[in-house]
Amino acid sequence: MDVSPFTRMLKAYLPQLNALLFLTFAGLALRLWLARFDLLFSETGAVVGAGYTAVHITLPVLTILSGVGFVIGVGFLVNEKFERIEVITYGIAAFVAIAFIGMVAGVVVQTLIVEPDELNLEEEYLNYNIGFTLAAYDLDTADEALFPVAYNLTAADIRENSATIKNIRLWDWRPLKTTYEQLQLFRTYYDFNDIDVDRYHFDGTYKEVLVSAREMNIRGLQPQAQTWVNTHLIYTHGYGAVMNPVDEVTDDGLPVFYLKDIPPVSPYFTLDEPRIYYGEETGNYVVTDTTTDEFDYPAETRTPTIYMTVPAVLVWIIW
Numbered sequence: 001m002d003v004s005p006f007t008r009m010l011k012a013y014l015p016q017l018n019a020l021l022f023l024t025f026a027g028l029a030l031r032l033w034l035a036r037f038d039l040l041f042s043e044t045g046a047v048v049g050a051g052y053t054a055v056h057i058t059l060p061v062l063t064i065l066s067g068v069g070f071v072i073g074v075g076f077l078v079n080e081k082f083e084r085i086e087v088i089t090y091g092i093a094a095f096v097a098i099a100f101i102g103m104v105a106g107v108v109v110q111t112l113i114v115e116p117d118e119l120n121l122e123e124e125y126l127n128y129n130i131g132f133t134l135a136a137y138d139l140d141t142a143d144e145a146l147f148p149v150a151y152n153l154t155a156a157d158i159r160e161n162s163a164t165i166k167n168i169r170l171w172d173w174r175p176l177k178t179t180y181e182q183l184q185l186f187r188t189y190y191d192f193n194d195i196d197v198d199r200y201h202f203d204g205t206y207k208e209v210l211v212s213a214r215e216m217n218i219r220g221l222q223p224q225a226q227t228w229v230n231t232h233l234i235y236t237h238g239y240g241a242v243m244n245p246v247d248e249v250t251d252d253g254l255p256v257f258y259l260k261d262i263p264p265v266s267p268y269f270t271l272d273e274p275r276i277y278y279g280e281e282t283g284n285y286v287v288t289d290t291t292t293d294e295f296d297y298p299a300e301t302r303t304p305t306i307y308m309t310v311p312a313v314l315v316w317i318i319w
Helices: 005-012 014-041 054-083 083-122 125-138 153-162 172-183 228-234 310-318
Strands: 191-194 197-204 205-216 241-245
Touching: 014 054, 014 083, 054 191, 125 191, 172 191, 172 241, 241 310
Parallel strands: none
Antiparallel strands: 191 205, 197 205, 205 241
């Protein structure tokens, strides 16, 4: 019987091919075994973590695939003695078939069984998520107690708790972020990712404030300016931050800034290092300490004349 040149070549290199396939499937089996632990970060369920589908479908499939992959790898190694080419074909086909069936089963179970009855089927795993979250924050040993509400607040109580009263937050971070962007961005390549609540001492008073860092937003550069040199050597960092107390509003309905502008100015402290290389929006690598001068801030930065913003008006009316 005539044998094709391709078949003769396969038989000639069959020992090397078997050894290579053994290493490939043995490594794949190990990877699949370790992938079982990635289910702790699964997002297929109601919360992050192993849910009903992950435990009942994905976990068994990964375990079976890991075992099958290792057995197939050993089969390739043993095949050096028998030199049967079809073993390779059958082994790979079996592995692919099991993987495909497992993937389809996971989608079907999640869509047709879990989602229509999610509350009941995911309840056990929701309890696990809540329990271990409490344990992670050392809250599982906290004692719960009822706090009776008494409507007997007096002016004296307010005076005695003035520090708390003065830190009642009036500013909502959502309209405040818009106000920050209108008053303190100055250029399109800066951005405020969000507004954070923090507390600092000002003249001996422990004050609650809202603060946001002015980060570099490379996407805000003009398209023709988004060159490699600009995005990695020149526009390397944001600059400064903005801060205002939670309970103060100007006559125009704007924040009373404790920290603002570029370069940063404050009546209370000095920002020694205003450059921001690592921030909440950092997703672009940069190279520093090169012969290329890094960009700090534009030469002219002054607060625009905006006397009243719509979000500020709303907050002022509420206040």
